Amino acid sequence: MPASPPAAPAALAQSLHFWARNASNESALLRASLRLGLFDALPEEGAGEPLPVSGLARRLAASERGVRALVELLACLGLARQDDAHGYALASGTAALLRDTALRARLDAELPWWGPDGLLDEAVKHGGPVDFEGRRWDVPGHYRALFLEPPPAASPEAEAFFDCFARGAPRMQVLVTAARLGVLELLARRPHTLPELGAATYLSTDGLRLLVELLARLGIARADGAAWGLTDEARKVLEGKALAYLVRSLSVSARYWEALGRLDETVRHERYILDLKDAEVSRRFYADNSQQLTAVFASHFQLSVRAATTVSRTHPLEGAAVLDIGTGSGVWGAAFARATPTTHVTYFDQAVVLEQVRRNVAQLKVEDRARFWxxxxxxQDFGTAAFDVIILPQVLNVLRPEDVPGLFARVARALKPGGVLLVAEYVLNERRDGPLEHLYFGLRRFMTNEGDLLSFSEYARLLSGVGLTSSVCLPLPTQELVLAARPGVALPSELAPHARPTPAAA
Ligand SMILES: C[S@@+](CC[C@H](N)C(=O)[O-])C[C@H]1O[C@@H](n2cnc3c(N)ncnc32)[C@H](O)[C@@H]1O
Structure with missing residues (x-):
């Protein structure tokens, strides 16, 4: 739980990664847990019988899936405990903190600020308060109070909890605003005085001063005389393509802001603020997503090439028919297409997404063996015994849990008898209390009315149900591969070693 500005580049790199991706998730998790009464509904460890998710959901009159998404994360963070029967209790340290009435009052006072804090862009543009839901909010004053003039610290434990609860999301917002308004890029180019920054961005001087001072608190900016530039650490961390990567990652996270701020409503009533089951919302979200994924094509290609090499050890890919379902940028199918000169790949997705896939596939010079579906x-009926390999890369997490068995059944039917199914997913551990990054990803899938993350044994059970009784789980660096086939079909038992993609692809 990072509370103070980092010093070394490695620490800053880690902090930036956390602030851009998960700080707002963590703040939203804690705020929703407080708002819903989840902290109070959990028995304190050692003082009462741990409660299963279903019991907690009943007690809170909330969605079981939603409560599970929260308590699994609380357990992973050490704020709650899970027993062997999947009962949950509040860790005694958390219970003690929440008995502190002064801390409780500070937490309660932060709850209404999520929406206004999301308007930092506007506050920086005008250098003053902003309107939100019919009221004026002193957003600059709130950021100043949080970061620049914080009250004397309470106990370190209370301060760390307050920091995650109250400052995590605003930290991300500072970065989002600095990226959106072009300030981060200007600072990265060379040091600028405030008037120079103002001339380049048309932002108010007061707003700019606040923004650079906030960036300084995060260890990113510093003043040298009248000129503001990046700190040495930030310059090292953000050199090359890293700044563009950070900006993209911030723009993805920013899209979840409102939904995260109203997470308690989603957990209580399954009311989805960013509902990706709405066809138009999904079309826009995934068209943008496909472009984001294209931007990181090279790094994902390393994973997909390794997966294709792994599969080819037991399933030679010469002349093979491959189906890539929910292809996104085409990065998985394309890796199979490049495995041999005769592998044919069908790329399946929403029409709007396939436009970008066509360009990516053409760039890799495998369009002559491509079909766009x-x-x-x-x-969709994917046919019968039509494909040697079917890939489901990061797609199951898009489906609500009740839709997964149906998709598995259609996919199993479309596989040739000796074919292999490759699922690339974030697979949870068997206790479903980690890894942390996976659980945060799962929280976002829940709140967008999408899927559930599963453990390997949960996948294996579902796959057995459609006749794919043989399965293995192989960990890639950032996600897992689950390979499945009918009985008697050989599957690789380990990953192929990492191989560098050819220059044309990178
Ligand atoms: C999380 S992305 C995964 C992209 C890609 N496979 C990857 O790993 O980079 C999920 C993909 O599923 C697609 N998808 C979502 N709902 C869909 C639907 N109803 N029909 C077809 N494709 C859909 C999206 O357009 C998106 O490209």
């Missing part, structure tokens, strides 16, 4: 993966 627009459709709806919730209903």
């Amino acid at each position: 627009p459709g709806d993966l919730f209903t």
Whole structure:
């Protein structure tokens, strides 16, 4: 739980990664848990019988899936405890903190600020308060109070809890605003005085001063005389393509802001603020997502090439027919297409997404062995015994849990008898209390009315149900591969070693 500005580049790199991706998730988790009464509903460890998710959901009159998404994360963070029967209790340290009435009052006072804090862009543009839901909010004053003039610290434990609860999301917002308004890029180019920054961005001097002072608190900016530039650590961390990568990652996280701020409503009523089951919302979200994924094509290609090499050890890919469902940027199918000169790949996704896939596939010079298949993966019949390999890369997490068995059944039917199914997913550990990054990703899938993350044994059970009784789970660096096939079909038992993609692809 990072509370103070980092000093060394490695620490700053780690902090930036956390602030850009998960700080707002963590703040939203804690705020929603408080708002819903989840902290109070959990028995304190050692003082009462741990409660299963279903019991907690009943007690809170909330969605079981939503409560599970929260308590699994609380357990992973050490704030709650899970027993062997999947009962949950509040860790005694957390219970003691929440009995502190002064801390409780500070936490309660932060709850209404999520929406206004999301308007930092506007506050920086005008250098003053902003309107939100019919009221004026002193957003600059709130950021100043949080970061620049914080009250004397309470106990370190209370301060760390307050920091995650109250400052995590605003930290991300500072970065989002600095990226959106072009300030981060200007600072990275060379030091600028405030008037120079103002001339380049048309932002108010007061707003700019606040923004650079906030960036300084995060260890990113510093003043040298009248000129503001990046700190040495930030310059090292953000050199090359790293700044563009950070900006993209911030823009993805920013899209979840409102939904995270109203997470308690989603957990209580399954009311989805960013509902990706709405066709138009999904079309826009994933068209943008496909472009984001294209931007990181090279790094994902390393994973998909390794997966294709792994599969080819037991399933030679010469002349093979491969189906890539929910292809996104095309990065998985394309890796299989490049495995041999005769592998044919069908790229399946929403029509709007396939436009970008066509460009990516052409760039890799595998368009002559490509078929583009627009459709709806919730209903599409993929045929019978038509494919040697079917890939489901980061797609199951898009489906609500009740839709997964149906998709598995259609996929199993479309596989040739000796074929292999490759699922690339964030697979949870068997206790479902980690890894942390996976659980945060799962929280976002829940709040967008999408899927559930599963453990390997949960996948294996579902796959057995459609006749794919043989399965293995192989960990890639950032996600896992689950390979499945019918009985008697050989599957690789380990990953192929990492191989560098050819220059044309990178
Ligand atoms: C999380 S992305 C994964 C992209 C890609 N496979 C990857 O790993 O980079 C999920 C993909 O599923 C697609 N998708 C979502 N709902 C769909 C639907 N109803 N029909 C077809 N594709 C859909 C999205 O367009 C998106 O490209």
